[in-house]
Structure formats: structure tokens, C-alpha cells
Amino acid sequence: MNLLDVNGISVNYGDIQALWNISFSVAKGQLVALIGANGAGKTTTLKSLCGLIPTASGTIHYDGKLVTGMPVHKVVDLGITLVPEGRQLFPKMTVEENLLVGAYLKRAHGKRAQTLKRIYEIFPRLEERRTQTAETLSGGEQQMVAIGRALMQDPQVIMFDEPSLGLAPIMVQEVFKVIQELHKQGLTIFLVEQNVHQTLKVADYCYVMENGRIVGQGTGKDLEADESIREAYLGF
Amino acid sequence: EQRNFFKIGVITELSGDLVTGGNITKRGYDLWAQEVNAKGGIEIQGKKYPVKLVYADAQSNPAAGAAAAERLITQEKVDFILGPYSSGVTLAVAPVVDKYKIPMITGSAESPLIWKNKFKYTFGTIPPINFTGATSIKTLTELKPAPKTIAIIGSNDAFSKATAESYKAAAEKAKLKIVKFSIVPSGQDMTPLLSAVRSMKPDVIAFGGHDEEHVKFVKALKQIGYTPKALLMHCGITDKAFIDAVGKDGDQIFGTTCWTGTAKTKSKVLWPNAAAYAAASQKAFNNPGDYTQGGCSAAGIAFQTALQKIGAKPGMDEATRTKLIQALEQIDVQTFYGRVKFATSGEFYHANVGLDPLTIQIQGGHVKTVGPKASVEAAAIYPMKEWKSR
Amino acid sequence: MELLPQALTDGILLGGIYITIAIAFSLTYGVMHVIDFAVGEWIMFGAFTGYYLNKWTGLDPFLFLPVIFVLYFGVGYLIQPVIHRVLSGTKGNPFLMGLVFTFGLAIMFRGLALTAFGFYSNSIPSAFSEGSFDLEPLGLTVTIPTVRLVGLAYALAITLILHYLLKKTNFGLGVRALAQHKDAAGLMGVNSKRTGSYVYGIYVGISAMTGVLLGCILSIGAQMGNEYTIFAFFVVVLAGMGYLAGVPWAALLLGLVQSIFMIYFNPSHTLLAVFAILYIILLISPRGLFGKGV
Amino acid sequence: MKNRGATILAIIGAALLILPLVVHDTFVLRVLTEGVMWIGLAIAFDVIAGYTGYLNFGHGAFFGIGAYTIGILMMQANLPFWAALPAGGVAAAVVALIAGIPTLRLKGAYFAIATWALSRAIQQLALNVEFTGGPDGMRLEAFLNPQFFYYLMLITVGATFAILWYLLERAPFGLKLKAIREDEEGAKALGLNPTKLKMQSFILSALPTGILGGIYAYWITFIDPSSTLGDLVSDQAVVMVVFGGMGTLFGPALGAILIFAFKTIFWAYLSDFQLLYLIILGALIAISVIFIPNGLWGTMFKRKADATRPQHQPEPASEPAALSAVAAPEEGN
Amino acid sequence: MAEPILKVNSVTKCFGGLTAVDDVSFSVEKGEIVGLIGPNGAGKTTLFNVISGYYAPTKGSVVFQGNDISGKPPYHLAGVGIGRTFQVVKPFAGLTVLENVTIASFLKHPKKADAERHAWQVLEATGLADRANVSAAGLTLAGRKRLEISKALALEPSFLLLDEVVAGLNPTEADRTVELIMKLKAQGLTILIVEHIMRVIMNISDRLVVLNFGKKIAEGTPAEVSSDPHVVQAYFGEEAA
Numbered sequence A: 001m002n003l004l005d006v007n008g009i010s011v012n013y014g015d016i017q018a019l020w021n022i023s024f025s026v027a028k029g030q031l032v033a034l035i036g037a038n039g040a041g042k043t044t045t046l047k048s049l050c051g052l053i054p055t056a057s058g059t060i061h062y063d064g065k066l067v068t069g070m071p072v073h074k075v076v077d078l079g080i081t082l083v084p085e086g087r088q089l090f091p092k093m094t095v096e097e098n099l100l101v102g103a104y105l106k107r108a109h110g111k112r113a114q115t116l117k118r119i120y121e122i123f124p125r126l127e128e129r130r131t132q133t134a135e136t137l138s139g140g141e142q143q144m145v146a147i148g149r150a151l152m153q154d155p156q157v158i159m160f161d162e163p164s165l166g167l168a169p170i171m172v173q174e175v176f177k178v179i180q181e182l183h184k185q186g187l188t189i190f191l192v193e194q195n196v197h198q199t200l201k202v203a204d205y206c207y208v209m210e211n212g213r214i215v216g217q218g219t220g221k222d223l224e225a226d227e228s229i230r231e232a233y234l235g236f
Numbered sequence B: 001e002q003r004n005f006f007k008i009g010v011i012t013e014l015s016g017d018l019v020t021g022g023n024i025t026k027r028g029y030d031l032w033a034q035e036v037n038a039k040g041g042i043e044i045q046g047k048k049y050p051v052k053l054v055y056a057d058a059q060s061n062p063a064a065g066a067a068a069a070e071r072l073i074t075q076e077k078v079d080f081i082l083g084p085y086s087s088g089v090t091l092a093v094a095p096v097v098d099k100y101k102i103p104m105i106t107g108s109a110e111s112p113l114i115w116k117n118k119f120k121y122t123f124g125t126i127p128p129i130n131f132t133g134a135t136s137i138k139t140l141t142e143l144k145p146a147p148k149t150i151a152i153i154g155s156n157d158a159f160s161k162a163t164a165e166s167y168k169a170a171a172e173k174a175k176l177k178i179v180k181f182s183i184v185p186s187g188q189d190m191t192p193l194l195s196a197v198r199s200m201k202p203d204v205i206a207f208g209g210h211d212e213e214h215v216k217f218v219k220a221l222k223q224i225g226y227t228p229k230a231l232l233m234h235c236g237i238t239d240k241a242f243i244d245a246v247g248k249d250g251d252q253i254f255g256t257t258c259w260t261g262t263a264k265t266k267s268k269v270l271w272p273n274a275a276a277y278a279a280a281s282q283k284a285f286n287n288p289g290d291y292t293q294g295g296c297s298a299a300g301i302a303f304q305t306a307l308q309k310i311g312a313k314p315g316m317d318e319a320t321r322t323k324l325i326q327a328l329e330q331i332d333v334q335t336f337y338g339r340v341k342f343a344t345s346g347e348f349y350h351a352n353v354g355l356d357p358l359t360i361q362i363q364g365g366h367v368k369t370v371g372p373k374a375s376v377e378a379a380a381i382y383p384m385k386e387w388k389s390r
Numbered sequence C: 001m002e003l004l005p006q007a008l009t010d011g012i013l014l015g016g017i018y019i020t021i022a023i024a025f026s027l028t029y030g031v032m033h034v035i036d037f038a039v040g041e042w043i044m045f046g047a048f049t050g051y052y053l054n055k056w057t058g059l060d061p062f063l064f065l066p067v068i069f070v071l072y073f074g075v076g077y078l079i080q081p082v083i084h085r086v087l088s089g090t091k092g093n094p095f096l097m098g099l100v101f102t103f104g105l106a107i108m109f110r111g112l113a114l115t116a117f118g119f120y121s122n123s124i125p126s127a128f129s130e131g132s133f134d135l136e137p138l139g140l141t142v143t144i145p146t147v148r149l150v151g152l153a154y155a156l157a158i159t160l161i162l163h164y165l166l167k168k169t170n171f172g173l174g175v176r177a178l179a180q181h182k183d184a185a186g187l188m189g190v191n192s193k194r195t196g197s198y199v200y201g202i203y204v205g206i207s208a209m210t211g212v213l214l215g216c217i218l219s220i221g222a223q224m225g226n227e228y229t230i231f232a233f234f235v236v237v238l239a240g241m242g243y244l245a246g247v248p249w250a251a252l253l254l255g256l257v258q259s260i261f262m263i264y265f266n267p268s269h270t271l272l273a274v275f276a277i278l279y280i281i282l283l284i285s286p287r288g289l290f291g292k293g294v
Numbered sequence D: 001m002k003n004r005g006a007t008i009l010a011i012i013g014a015a016l017l018i019l020p021l022v023v024h025d026t027f028v029l030r031v032l033t034e035g036v037m038w039i040g041l042a043i044a045f046d047v048i049a050g051y052t053g054y055l056n057f058g059h060g061a062f063f064g065i066g067a068y069t070i071g072i073l074m075m076q077a078n079l080p081f082w083a084a085l086p087a088g089g090v091a092a093a094v095v096a097l098i099a100g101i102p103t104l105r106l107k108g109a110y111f112a113i114a115t116w117a118l119s120r121a122i123q124q125l126a127l128n129v130e131f132t133g134g135p136d137g138m139r140l141e142a143f144l145n146p147q148f149f150y151y152l153m154l155i156t157v158g159a160t161f162a163i164l165w166y167l168l169e170r171a172p173f174g175l176k177l178k179a180i181r182e183d184e185e186g187a188k189a190l191g192l193n194p195t196k197l198k199m200q201s202f203i204l205s206a207l208p209t210g211i212l213g214g215i216y217a218y219w220i221t222f223i224d225p226s227s228t229l230g231d232l233v234s235d236q237a238v239v240m241v242v243f244g245g246m247g248t249l250f251g252p253a254l255g256a257i258l259i260f261a262f263k264t265i266f267w268a269y270l271s272d273f274q275l276l277y278l279i280i281l282g283a284l285i286a287i288s289v290i291f292i293p294n295g296l297w298g299t300m301f302k303r304k305a306d307a308t309r310p311q312h313q314p315e316p317a318s319e320p321a322a323l324s325a326v327a328a329p330e331e332g333n
Numbered sequence E: 001m002a003e004p005i006l007k008v009n010s011v012t013k014c015f016g017g018l019t020a021v022d023d024v025s026f027s028v029e030k031g032e033i034v035g036l037i038g039p040n041g042a043g044k045t046t047l048f049n050v051i052s053g054y055y056a057p058t059k060g061s062v063v064f065q066g067n068d069i070s071g072k073p074p075y076h077l078a079g080v081g082i083g084r085t086f087q088v089v090k091p092f093a094g095l096t097v098l099e100n101v102t103i104a105s106f107l108k109h110p111k112k113a114d115a116e117r118h119a120w121q122v123l124e125a126t127g128l129a130d131r132a133n134v135s136a137a138g139l140t141l142a143g144r145k146r147l148e149i150s151k152a153l154a155l156e157p158s159f160l161l162l163d164e165v166v167a168g169l170n171p172t173e174a175d176r177t178v179e180l181i182m183k184l185k186a187q188g189l190t191i192l193i194v195e196h197i198m199r200v201i202m203n204i205s206d207r208l209v210v211l212n213f214g215k216k217i218a219e220g221t222p223a224e225v226s227s228d229p230h231v232v233q234a235y236f237g238e239e240a241a
């Protein structure tokens, strides 16, 4: 069953059209990736999926419900969330407060103590830094908080926007491990990455985007074997 | 310009910080015009010429006042001008009216500064505050048991500071011991200062300030629980609005003024006496009017009298206006407001020195004259009743 | 020296008044990043509402506080979307736009008030305006006016309630998140529009209640707002803009400076001292007394 | 476009110069004089606010300092006006220099409120010292020659405009200030000294303001703390600049003309509706902020600029060519 | 051997109790590319900030072309030939791309017309010329990173500090940037670069300096460093690149 169904959406920034008639779907429990050049429109896609920016046309269904035009707080209430590009933490709040904001929703509020414990198990580093304000964390730690915060929402689908950006190799591996772990636990994952090599390895299915359009798709293995993809996105 | 009515410019503060005073001024001018017109106008050589007021808002800003004067004179071609509420605006307007040789009488501005500048075309019906302040102090010193100490506070604006200084000069002369003399920034909560004053236990507290400061002052004194034997403020307290605002706490406060609605005046021009004026004002504005408003109406009467005297008709030329100035310098007329007579030399040049200042006290919500002896309506209540037991 | 206890008391009570003026103002700045020039006008409207309610019903104005809060909460709630629109504009400088927008509102409100209420000053009578506490029995020459004490209590109560709301409730968590990062807060499920409206509503409501209090302690008038806007700015900047916990201290400092200055120095230099102190503190600690402003 | 703009400007300038020969109405001349003064105040304010990004709520203090300097020099030191006038500008500039060193380290609202506190402190100072006349203010000897003040104001503001235009729009200085406005830290890496540039901008804003204050004092003949050192100049300058469009010279000038014209017309011909005027002015300000956040000038000319700017295209051709399908081969690299 | 262009002598930088850079020394020879790597929060950006004058070192000194520059303000250092980019890009968002670069060009070309001409040249070289009149805010991430480089280059520096100018770029974009960097090196520029993308840093660097918890833990050729067990453990992780 498809948890997320995107049908022909277009998005404009003023006079500039950033997305052209995008369609794709994500099935429950899958790890689906979206790759593409800079400025292809990946972030724009994610933002429009969770209602952060309005779509000009097309529909988005989540779990059978139409979410197009819904404000972001309602969309996330349905169980889909985003770990945004650049982490977007609450800089003056402590690590723990950042995580607790994740449990703002009624749905998540009840289980917050429990979820928090689980997150500290996944990221013991965060427990060590509970009372440190987010702005003083290192890049990798910030990324952990961002992921943890999303998990606090008890979502069904997590969308990641370039979670490995600016991370040291050791942290990149860490983040990919966590993503795979979450996938294993049954979460549906939609991943946008520049680290194409690793991404194709872990993804069940993958879409390729260029200039605001979906220009290719296939399983991770298929795409990895694809010459043009190799040249365009894997370099060397 | 040929007209069969007098066109009179009114420059006053209809907006900005001084909007209260400006509007009181306007009422005074309005009431005069209304009354004149009700009688068919000003009678000049057997013919009656109605008056028409043209307003210009000085926005509580001297520059706007000067522009207002220029507009009224050059565009509206007014015959003469009824002047601003505040001294500041008056000081900016006066050179302009001098330049165009257009007479102006202000019914309100009472800073000594104006008169020291000796503007040829500017007159004022309200005596300067340094002329009136002494009377109240004198009245207070004649009460039994005579007060010995006084604390004087003034707000830091031109008028209030001058008030406080005139009280100070009078107190020194009357050998009252001044335990405190303070000027405070305008509009502030004065509680801490009054706490300090309280510890000195002065018999009299005198305050120079404006409307809203009067209310705050009374409330602050009450809140710290200090009742002096006498509390002296200024003319503002005669306004009904002040009495309404402080209610019973306003009772027994002294004030300095030149006129009240019950003043014993007699006149042949317009209102026969103060009471008639107060009644007319009550009818028009639901407020008997205070001495600023009265002074403004009296300014109109002064013009009216001078015009009649020289037989000037609307659309005066420069020569006539010069004659009008001379006539104004010579008039000595009894009005509902009292005697109007402008000084022609000295530090009160062109200010009205015909009036006798009065000491008043609020008694049971009414303004009563309690001094000087000749004008007394009621005996002063002294010492003041404790705030607590009211 | 004998005056010192009274000087301190007066200063603290005056500080209480400043807390009431500034605390909610600081909250909106912290959350919405708007410097509301109309803060004094909300206070003024509240004061006149209290005045007329008292006049018509004859009941004590303190009884109306909840009514006034609810009424002005509604007003703030309804106006907030407009302010939100101004502030979230991508054009121009939103901070400045917010400031100029509320500046326009303030001018308009003053005009409306002068038209509706006239230009006279007034005062709101209350049972509390009467008495005072004398600490004479304790050997101190200190008088505490009841109404000012009530004002201080009200200030502290509002401070505590706001503190509780912000720090201990889920709503508060959402508000704080919103203050720091609007989009991220949205992603966490915070309804930014509604939460913003609540905050602005609370601010307008509290400011209006403060107006009633000021009417009882001091005086009211259509032009009273300007002066309180100045003091609200003063306190909030001194506290560190948007730093709520700094407001009581900044307000008390201001009250004490004024009181000490009036008693021990030349009272006519009081405001000079106040402004000079604000200026100097900003120079030494550019984000307020505690360096915690945003 | 440039040439046409210059021609229009030249025509307006010439018209303003010969105006007093045609218009003999001294009131009109007075209004024009004041209008020109407001243009000067608005553009001077915009130097620091619009170009540099520092909202100076104490702008009125420079005006007042200029006014008082001239008042004191003329009335107490008996200097002639021409000798006193430059001193007004210099005094304002010196105060800007002294006040700028600490205040320009502050950011955003803190700067706005610190400058405002400073201007209040200066006002209180003037109320409390002898040589300013305290609350009574100060009267200058009256020299009521409308043409004189009109030309003096026009020449001063015209010169200010020309100098500012050159410095801000022609010379690198303006662009450097904008860099500071956008990102001070980033600007440092490019060799700009923000402290120095901000100070220059502050002084450049204060100097003409002080001179205008001086002319004002001599023209109106009366100054006092509540009007001359009050908030009017700052408040009105903010409104004019925002309404006209910040960070442009023509915007504030336009804003000054329109706001001043609105005020004057209302004041002169609709004075029976004085309070309505407050309501309308307030509403006008609020509404203009909502609908034209870039100000009039910004809205009128940004539109055009947007339209003429190159279309937002896909990345340059050296980028990977569009993948028409997964298998499409790719060239380059 | 000639005097190194940059010498970092025992530089320490503390923030309150935190020591972000701890007694780090190394030098950069003229014409080489030195890579600065290390885990997140190791102190790389902080060290950049010290070298470019944004922070004064708490201890130690920075010597550039034989002159002690520690504590000199950034605008002074820009004048002596140090250009830098920012990890968090800092475009002047309200200005156009051309204006952004022109501002930097003023350093060597005080006349506006000259500066603009020079800025054009820089933009052509960095491939942003077709965006010259676009508002800097409208650029994509790749564009903004390139704008950062353009601004630094417009200063005509002799020494360039690049902080994660490749991060976030897709491989093709990254390659273009690498190409640009190599071209700059060929023109004689000395470059100190921070980057997490191994593919890039390993290929372009002549030498690497590795920081961890503010301390220098290794220095050497890419080959030497990537086989250093400390570095592998702290930075690369088991699956070393």
C-alpha cells in the first residue's frame, strides 16, 4: 500500500517555477530516496509535501487523505515529518527541550517520557549533552538532535533532507546507520541525499530529479549500475 | 478686502501634547464669537458686523504656530488674531504678527517671557503668572494658625516652573520657611519626592503643574497618606474635569486664579457678570469654564471694545490696525472677567494688569474665592481635612 | 538615612508598575519580534474601558479585570494576523515594518481616543485607592499605599503566570519554539498562526488590564499612552529584549533609580539619570542587564 | 533612462529656483521651505537607516543640537548667522562621532532605543541647564525674510542631495554601506571596516541634519526642548522614509513630499477635522506598510527591475545535460 | 626552503571554559594546498576565524608572510592578501551577485567602474556571469557557494581560506569546484581548505592537518594521514574512504 502518493504537483517561487508536474509514491515501510543536482528541487519537494510551501497544482495524498493545502502543523499531525536541511534546531533551547518540542503534538505527548528514553538509547551522546543549548553543539550532534526531535513525534514517515551535509565521514556513517536502523524498525523513510553512493546502497527505490522534474527512477541497484547516473552523480 | 463681517484668526493647539489647553482656549474664543453673533455682531458706527473665526492648529509646535499665523494673515486675510494657549507657540507667532502688523491677543499664554520681549502687536488678557502667584501665598499666610513651612514643587515646563518660582518668591517675601523647592520632569510619578516632602512635614505644599499632573499629585499625596495643612495648586484645579477626576479628594485644595464663575464682576459688554458667563458656558459645553477659557472670551471683548472705539470696519488696512493697537493700549474696560487693561511699559508690557488675582478653594465640589479680603466668598477651610477621614 | 526604607519601598512599588507595563510587551517581542509602538495605546484603551465600566455599573474596577482581559484578548487575537503578515513579508525590513506599522496604529488609536473620550485627564476610583499600610509599628517610617501594593502583587502574579505558562506547559513550549524558529516549530506541530494570535491576545489583554491599574494608581487620558510606551521600551531593553525573566529586575531597577534620585538628588535630573543609565547599560551590556536579549 | 532622470531633476531644480519669482505668497513659500527641509531631514535619516541599516530614533537630537548651537552662538556669543550656521552642523557631527563610537556597536532594536534614550537625555539636559533657557526655550532675533530662508533651505538640501547622491549612488561608498547593512561580519572579510564606515555614515547623516536644525532655529525664531528636541523629527523621518522607500535617495524625498503635503493640506484646509487627521494619518501609515512594504519608490521601480532582470534559468550549460531518461547518456566532465 | 607563507604557532582559542582550538601549530608553504580535516566541532572553523582575524587567539600567534597578524581585524587581513569563505555562506542578500563581488573588488580597484569591470572578470572565471544581475538571495546553494569563492577571489588574495565550499554540492558540481580550485592553485594561490568530502580533500590536498577536540592529531600527505590509526578512529570510521 502506498503511504504517500504525489500526483502531478507544481510549485512556484514567485515567477519562478521550481517543480514541474512531479509524481511519485512511497510505499509503507520502504526507504525511498530522491537524488538530483543542486537546485533540482529536492528541498522544494519535501517542503511542499509537509505543507511548508503551497503547491500550485496537483495533489498529495498521505495514507489515503488529501493533504494538499493543509497547514504544516496539521500535516505533521497525521504522522509524517521532516528532518530539514540545515537542521533548524531551536538554538537557545537545550538539547532536551528541543527533543520535548518534538512531542508537542497530542499524539506524541502521552508517550514522551518513553520516546525520550528510546532516543537517548539510540544517541547516548545526546543524553550526555541534555542541558547544553543547541547552538553550541557540533554539527554532528545537531544532526542527532534533529533526528531525535523528529522521532519524538512518533511519526510513520520521516523525510530527511541531506542529513549528511557537512558531517565528518565517521558521522556520515553514523547517520546512515541510524537511518537504516529506523527503516528496519518499520518506519517509512524518504531520503534526499547528495551522498549518492551510500544512498543507493541503502534505498529500496530511488527517484532522480533534474530541473524540477522527475527524470528517472529505479531500485537502488539498478541505478547504481546505470552508466549515466554513475557519471552524473557518483563522479569520477 | 471688503467684507461685512470680521474675520478673525484663531491659532491654538488642537492636537499634540497641549491639546487639552488648546481646546479650552478654543472654547473661550468660540463662546465669545457665539455670543457676539447672537447679538447680531459687533456694532460699529450703528452697523453690526458679525464675526467669523478661522482656526489654525498649532499642533503644540512653534513652527506650526508660525506657519498658522502666516496662513491666516496672508491667505485668509484675517483682521486680527486670537492667540495660542502655550507660551512657546506664542513666542514663535509673535514675530510673525509683528511683521505683518496684525494685532493678536492671547487669552491664555502667561509666561513672563512673552512680555519681556515687548512684541508690539501681541497682547494677553491673562496676567503673567509672576504677577498672580503672590496673592495665594499671602492669603495662606493670613490663615490661623499661620503656616510656617512650605514645600514647593514644579513640573519642568515653562509655565509650571514659572508658577513654582512665583510661589517661591512670594514665600520668601512672606518669610515662610521653604523646606523644599524642587522642579521635576513633566508627567512623572512624584510619590518618592512626596515621601521625602512628608518627612519634612511642611504646613503648605504648593505645586505648579498641568491637568494630568494635578490628578497624579493629589493621588500620590493621598496614597502616601500625608495631608498638609494647605495644598496649593494653580488654576487648572478650577476646571470641572479636575474636580470630577479626583472627587472628594479635590476638596479644600487651594488655587490661584484671576477669575471664577462666581467672581464679583460687572460688565456692560456681552455678559453682565461672571455668573452669566459661567451659565452660558455650562449651556454650551456642559462646563462652567475656568479662567483660561474666561480669559479667551475676554480677549474677544478687548478687541471688540477697541474696534468700537476707533470705529474700525472689517478689512482693516495697516493704518487702521496701527490705530487698533493704540486703542488696545488705551482700553480700560470692565468685563465679566474683570477689568482689562494692558500695561504699556515694563516687564508686563501688553499683559493685562487690570485684574486682581484671587485665591480660591474647592469647597464641596465648588470653586470658592477665599482671598484676598475684598473678594472673599467663603472662609477658607483650614487646615485641610485628613485624606483618610474623608 | 531615615528616608531610605521609604525610598526603597517607593522604588519597588514604582518598579511594580513598570513590570505591569513591560512584561507582556516583552513576551510579544520575544515571540513575534515586533516592537509594538501601540503598547501605551492598549493600556490607554484598557484604562478607559475600566473607567466607563465603573461609571456605568458603579462596581469596583478590579472586578472588571477578567472582562477587560477577555475583551482585549479578543481584539489582539483578531489583529495579530495583520501584524503577522507585515512581519513575515519578504520585502523590505520586517523588523522595521512591524515597528512602523504599530507606530501607525498608535497614531490612529490616539486620534480615535481623543475623538471618543475627549482630552481631559481622569482617574478611576477603586476601593483599593483608599487605604495604606503603615509600618510604623515595626519601627519603620514606611507607608505602603494599598493600591500600589495591589499593583505590585498583580505584577508579580502576571509574571509568575506567564513564567509558568512558558516554562511548564506544552503551550509554552510551542510558544518558545515558535519564537526561535517558525518553520521548525510548524514541523513540530505548532500552529504558528493560532499560537501567535494567542500570544498577541494575551499581551493586549494584559496591557489593557494594566491600564485599569494605572488609572487607579495614577491618572488616565487619551494621550497617556506615549509615556507608557517609553517606559515599556525602557524596561524591555534594559531586561534584554524578549527575556522575560529580566523584566522584573529591570523594572525594579528603574523604579529604584527614580525613587532614589528624586529623594536624594536633584529631582529635576531624574529622567536625565534614567535615560543616561539606560544608555550606559546598553553600551556596557548590549543585550540588556543580563546579556540575554534576542 | 539615466539621462531622462537627470533632465527631470534639472527641470525640477530650475523650477524650484525660480519659484519665488513667480509665487509671492509668503505662506506658500513658507510651506515650500518646510517641505524642502523635510526632504533634507528624510534623506539624511535614510543614510544611516536605509543604506546602513541602523534605525536612528535619536535623529531629532541632531536637529535640535544644530538649532541650539546656532541659537546659543547667535544670542549669547553674538555671532552672525553665517558664522554660527556651520557650527550647527559641526556640533551635530561631533555629537554623532562621540555617540556613535559606543552606540554603533549595538544592533537592531537596541540601537534604535539607545539612540532614542540618548536623544531624550539630551532633551532633559537642555531642560536642566541655564544656557539653553531650560523649559522656557530660547528666542532668536527675528529675521523674517521668506525668500532668504527658502533659498537657504533649498540650496542646503539641494547640495545635501547632490553630495549624498554622489557618495551613495555613484561612489563605492554607498555600496559599501549596503554591504554593512546586509552582513557586517561578511563585509569585514572583504576588506571593509564596518566601524569606520558606520561612523562615516552616521556623521554624514548628522551633519546636514544639524545645519537644517540651525536654519530652522533662525527661521522660526523660537526653539525649546519639547518641540526642537522632541520626537517629531525622528518619528516623521521614519514615516517618510518607510513610506517613500528605504535605501534609495529618491524614495525618502518622495515620501517627505507626500507625507508633508498630506499633513499640510489637511492642516490648512481641513482643520475642522483635526482628530480625523490623526486617524487617517495613522491608518495611512499602517496600510502602506501592509501593501507597499518596499515603499512607494521601491514598489514603483523594483517592479520594473524585476521585469527586466534575466529570467531564472536552469544551471549553465556546462552542467549535466537533462537526463531525458535514466539511460540517457551524458556528456561533459 | 623559502619562508612559509603562513605559520600558525601554538594557537589556542577558548570560549569561556571551552577550548575550541588547543595549541595548534603548522605552516603552509607558498603555492600548496593544505587540507584541514577533523570531526565536527574539532575547531576547524574556529581556527579559520583566528587566521582570518575574526578571533584573536587566546594564546599563540599567526604569522603571515613574515608578519605577526594575530589579533589584526579581518578587513586589515583582507588588505594584506588573505581571502576567505564562510561555512555558513554570507551573501549580501539584498544586493545582486555583481554588486556582491564588486564590493570585494573595491579593495584593489577603488574606482567604481574599475571594480565593476573586475567583478565581471571574476564572475566569468567562476561561472556566475550569467547570474550577475540576479539578487544574491535567489541563488541556489551551489550558486551561493560559488559566490562565496568569487567574493574571496575578487580581493585578489595571495592566500585563500576555503571553509566547506564543496559540502552540499552534488558530485558534478563538486567536480567543477575542484577544477576551479586547481586552476587557482595553478595561478599560484596558496590555499587552506576545510572539507569533509574525502573524495575531494584527498585529491586536491598536498598535505593534510587533522584536528580533533581542538588538538592537532596528525599532519602529512593524504596517504600518510589516511593510514594513521588515530585519524581513522577519530575521523574516517571503520570503512575508511
Ligand SMILES: Nc1ncnc2c1ncn2[C@@H]1O[C@H](COP(=O)(O)OP(=O)(O)OP(=O)(O)O)[C@@H](O)[C@H]1O
Pocket (backbone or CB within 6 Å): A013, A016, A018, A036, A037, A038, A039, A040, A041, A042, A043, A044, A045, E138, E139, E140, E141, E142, E168
Ligand atoms: N525561496 C526561494 N525563492 C526563490 N527561488 C527559490 C527559493 N528556494 C528555492 N528556489 C529555487 O528553486 C529551485 C529548487 O530549489 P531546491 O532548494 O528545492 O533545490 P534542491 O534540489 O534542494 O537543491 P540543493 O541540493 O542545493 O539543496 C532552485 O532553482 C532554487 O534556486
Ligand SMILES: Nc1ncnc2c1ncn2[C@@H]1O[C@H](COP(=O)(O)OP(=O)(O)OP(=O)(O)O)[C@@H](O)[C@H]1O
Pocket (backbone or CB within 6 Å): A135, A136, A137, A138, A139, A140, A166, E015, E018, E020, E038, E039, E040, E041, E042, E043, E044, E045, E046, E047, E087
Ligand atoms: N562563538 C563560540 N562560542 C562558544 N563556543 C563556540 C563558538 N564557536 C565555536 N564554538 C565551539 O567550538 C568548537 C569548535 O567549533 P568549530 O566550529 O570550529 O568546529 P568545526 O571543526 O568547524 O566543526 P564542523 O566540521 O562541524 O564545522 C565547537 O564545540 C563549538 O561549539
Ligand SMILES: [Mg+2]
Pocket (backbone or CB within 6 Å): A042, A043, A044, A085, A161
Ligand atoms: Mg536542498
Ligand SMILES: [Mg+2]
Pocket (backbone or CB within 6 Å): E044, E045, E046, E087
Ligand atoms: Mg566548521
